[in-house]
Amino acid sequence: MKLVLESKNINKHFKKPVPFHVLKAISFQIKNGEFVSIMGKSGSGKSTLLYILSTMDTDYEGELYFNQQLITGKSNEELSRIRNKNIGFVFQFHYLLSEFSVLENVMLPAKKLAEKSVQEIEHDAMQKLKMLHIEQLATKKASRISGGEKQRVAIARALINNPTILMGDEPTGNLDSHNSENVFHIFKELKEEKGLSLLIVTHDHDFAKRTDRIIEMEDGRIISP
Numbered sequence: 001m002k003l004v005l006e007s008k009n010i011n012k013h014f015k016k017p018v019p020f021h022v023l024k025a026i027s028f029q030i031k032n033g034e035f036v037s038i039m040g041k042s043g044s045g046k047s048t049l050l051y052i053l054s055t056m057d058t059d060y061e062g063e064l065y066f067n068q069q070l071i072t073g074k075s076n077e078e079l080s081r082i083r084n085k086n087i088g089f090v091f092q093f094h095y096l097l098s099e100f101s102v103l104e105n106v107m108l109p110a111k112k113l114a115e116k117s118v119q120e121i122e123h124d125a126m127q128k129l130k131m132l133h134i135e136q137l138a139t140k141k142a143s144r145i146s147g148g149e150k151q152r153v154a155i156a157r158a159l160i161n162n163p164t165i166l167m168g169d170e171p172t173g174n175l176d177s178h179n180s181e182n183v184f185h186i187f188k189e190l191k192e193e194k195g196l197s198l199l200i201v202t203h204d205h206d207f208a209k210r211t212d213r214i215i216e217m218e219d220g221r222i223i224s225p
Ligand SMILES: Nc1ncnc2c1ncn2[C@@H]1O[C@H](COP(=O)(O)OP(=O)(O)OP(=O)(O)O)[C@@H](O)[C@H]1O
Pocket: 014, 016, 017, 020, 022, 040, 041, 042, 043, 044, 045, 046, 047, 048, 049
């Protein structure tokens, strides 16, 4: 099966305030359509790793492959384009623009990519909202919707450019159990119906044990497959 993501011997050092070897020889693969979670104690390096995998941090040693293409060493412009087109990202906090409508928030990454007309982007954004059963929120200001709804809008925004992989840094960390369960089901549906690959950092065992595979980290190393 095709690999969507592969890391080969990734190491990262922080130089300040004191030299610190934060990621140690990280090698693993994510297959197309796999739903993988990353777990580990606080400080084990999960977020640091995710920022490298999502191409936002380029200060590391080792090699990163995306859709079987080496992307380590590419320019910031190239990486920004690869990221925008292929990687959706959901954070613990939604980072929606509170004064913009839900629809406008979802449209933003597609406008940045600038490959489609505004009408097409609006149509696509409505489709994503429908898929997540929140089309009735389209014209509401982002500041006027609930926490669970905001996270669904953030997922719709992450999906607007039809990425091959969705990455999340504790996307259910700020939600109650009902809304966490909703988000889990959305992710599962995206995998099963759209063939999306997912890589999600979580502290929630109940969430992680229902994914295809758990990558467990300890002190900057992977200690499980
Ligand atoms: N910019 C930085 N400079 C120096 N050290 C850092 C920096 N960012 C993170 N660290 C340290 O690197 C280690 C790993 O941090 P990271 O945020 O990746 O852990 P984590 O596993 O995601 O933790 P959590 O579960 O609490 O979010 C921690 O010891 C942290 O203090």
